[in-house]
Structures are given as C-alpha cells and as structure tokens.
C-alpha cells in the first residue's frame with residue numbers, strides 16, 4: 001500500500017515537473033530584427049548571433065523589390081540603413097526617400113548596410129550611439145529565402161528548432177504598386193515547409209484589412225493554416241502612419257487602431273488572429289506604481305479570449321525603460337512574470353534568455 005502510494009506520489013512529481021517544463025518552454029524570446037542591440041539589424045550575422053544566444057524565434061521584416069523579390073528590411077525605405085543616397089542620388093521619390101520597391105535585387109545587393117542613422121544638420125547621426133558603430137565592417141541586404149535557409153541550416157547543424165517570425169511591411173503600399181506581398185511571403189513559407197499552426201512560424205502584420213484577407217482568403221486557398229499576429233500601434237501618433245486604407249475611389253486615409261484598445265476588441269481580433277503584438281504600454285498601464293502592475297483592458301480581454309500576447313520592443317539601451325522599471329531585468333520581470341505575457345520582442349535576446357533561465361521559465 002505504502003509502495004503504491006509512493007509510486008503514485010512519484011508519478012505526480014514527474015507529471016508536475018513535466019508540466020513545468022512544458023510551461024517553461026512556452027515563454028518566448030523573439031529576437032527583434034535579430035540581435036539588433038549588438039549588430040546592424042536584420043543582417044545575417046545579427047540573426048546568427050540571436051540564434052546562438054538561445055532565442056526561440058528570429059524576426060524578419062519583409063519588403064518587395066522592383067523585380068518582385070522578397071528582402072529582409074525594416075522600412076520600405078533604403079536610406080536610413082544604406083549608402084543608397086550616395087550610389088543612386090537621383091532615384092528618390094518626391095518625398096526624398098529611396099523606396100526598396102524602386103530598385104532591383106541586384107541593385108540593392110550593391111548597397112552597403114549599416115546601423116540605423118538619421119540626418120541631422122546635414123550629417124549622419126547614429127540612432128543608438130552605444131550600439132555597433134556606423135559604416136564599420138561589411139554588411140549586405142539578403143532575401144527572405146536566404147535567411148530561412150540559414151535558420152533551417154543552423155537548426156539542422158545544432159539539433160535545435162528555432163522559429164521564424166515574419167512581418168509583411170506595408171501590404172497596402174505594395175498593393176498600390178500592383179504587388180501582393182502577403183501572397184508572395186506565404187508561397188515562400190509553404191515552399192520551406194511552414195504550413196500548419198504547429199510549425200515554428202508566426203505571420204505578423206500591422207495591416208489589419210490585409211491580415212483579415214490572409215486569414216479568410218489566402219490561407220484557405222493555399223491549404224495553409226499558420227499562426228497569425230495582429231500588430232498594434234498608436235494611431236494618434238501621426239509621425240508613424242503604419243497603414244493606409246485604400247478606398248474604392250483610390251483615395252487613402254490612415255488606418256485607425258483605436259478600436260483595438262476599446263472594450264470588446266479582443267473578441268473581434270480572435271476572429272482572425274491567434275495573438276496580438278501590441279506596443280508594450282498597451283499591456284501594462286503606464287500609471288502602474290512600481291511593484292503593482294495593472295493590466296490594460298486589451299491585455300485582460302486578450303487573455304480571456306486565449307489570444308497570445310507578444311509586446312514590442314524591449315530595449316536595454318539608455319533612456320529606453322518605462323518609469324515603473326528600475327532596470328531592464330525589472331522590465332522583463334514585470335512583463336514576463338507579473339503581466340504574464342507569452343513572449344516579447346527584444347533587441348537583446350541574451351538578456352531575455354538569461355532572465356527566463358534564472359527564473360526557470362526557459363530551457
């Protein structure tokens with residue numbers, strides 16, 4: 001009898017620890033543009049570094065070239081991270097910007113890639129002064145296929161199963177150019193074996209009308225069913241217009257995200273996505289006093305609806321912390337543990353992995 005009870009207890013202990021291991025594996029580290037805190041964003045070296053740091057998913061922002069190739073690049077502009085203005089001085093549009101959509105892949109491959117900069121008083125000023133120095137070493141832009149092959153190759157050589165987390169940038173802009181970027185990206189994902197919800201892939205976008213089309217038209221037509229994430233931004237911030245709505249008469253107006261922050265939004269979102277990627281202040285009330293976290297309506301509702309929550313962007317650089325966190329580890333604790341988000345986008349995947357390991361929330 002005693003033995004039986006011990007076996008039963010042992011069984012419970014094993015089951016409990018298995019459960020914890022499964023839970024632990026659930027907290028995700030998403031390497032935002034790779035290990036972009038240490039190497040120029042989205043370069044293959046930044047992706048290899050994030051992989052080696054133990055990230056669960058590596059992020060790809062994707063835009064299309066003039067000749068319909070898919071490249072990994074955050075903006076649909078080339079001028080903030082390359083020498084395009086020196087190599088092709090006359091190829092900007094009326095707004096002064098150089099659009100990836102106006103260049104062929106061969107042209108883009110001639111460009112040198114560097115840490116993000118701004119032009120201030122006619123001079124290039126590095127955005128994050130403490131990061132990898134501008135114009136050092138040699139970096140180039142690559143295709144989505146190149147990156148997937150590198151990640152799958154590293155999975156093969158290490159025995160790991162690191163995922164991809166693909167964002168289509170400005171599908172509405174591509175549509176104005178007669179291009180269907182979402183369909184093109186899905187075709188690549190299918191070619192490389194990412195077709196089911198259990199595959200290690202997330203498909204993310206700010207473009208809500210396009211994401212709904214992906215869910216309701218493209219995925220069924222392509223016999224695919226992968227995890228979708230609605231990215232959410234602050235539409236009151238007119239500096240960042242992520243999405244334009246194309247009206248039947250061809251006119252454009254900014255897409256308003258405000259409904260996503262209102263009560264009842266999570267129920268509507270769960271009709272077409274598996275999770276949300278909100279700006280982090282949309283998860284934790286900015287008025288939260290230190291040590292007592294208050295979730296927003298969006299975060300509370302998303303949990304009730306079973307939507308995954310992957311906020312962005314967690315940066316350890318000086319001046320990037322919210323007032324309620326003393327240091328980066330506390331910011332991670334507030335979100336991973338107190339707010340209990342499922343994963344988060346960070347430029348510093350090593351710090352997130354180390355934090356989770358210390359708290360037994362990551363293998």
Ligand code: CA
Pocket residue numbers: 059060061167
């Ligand atoms: Ca992104």
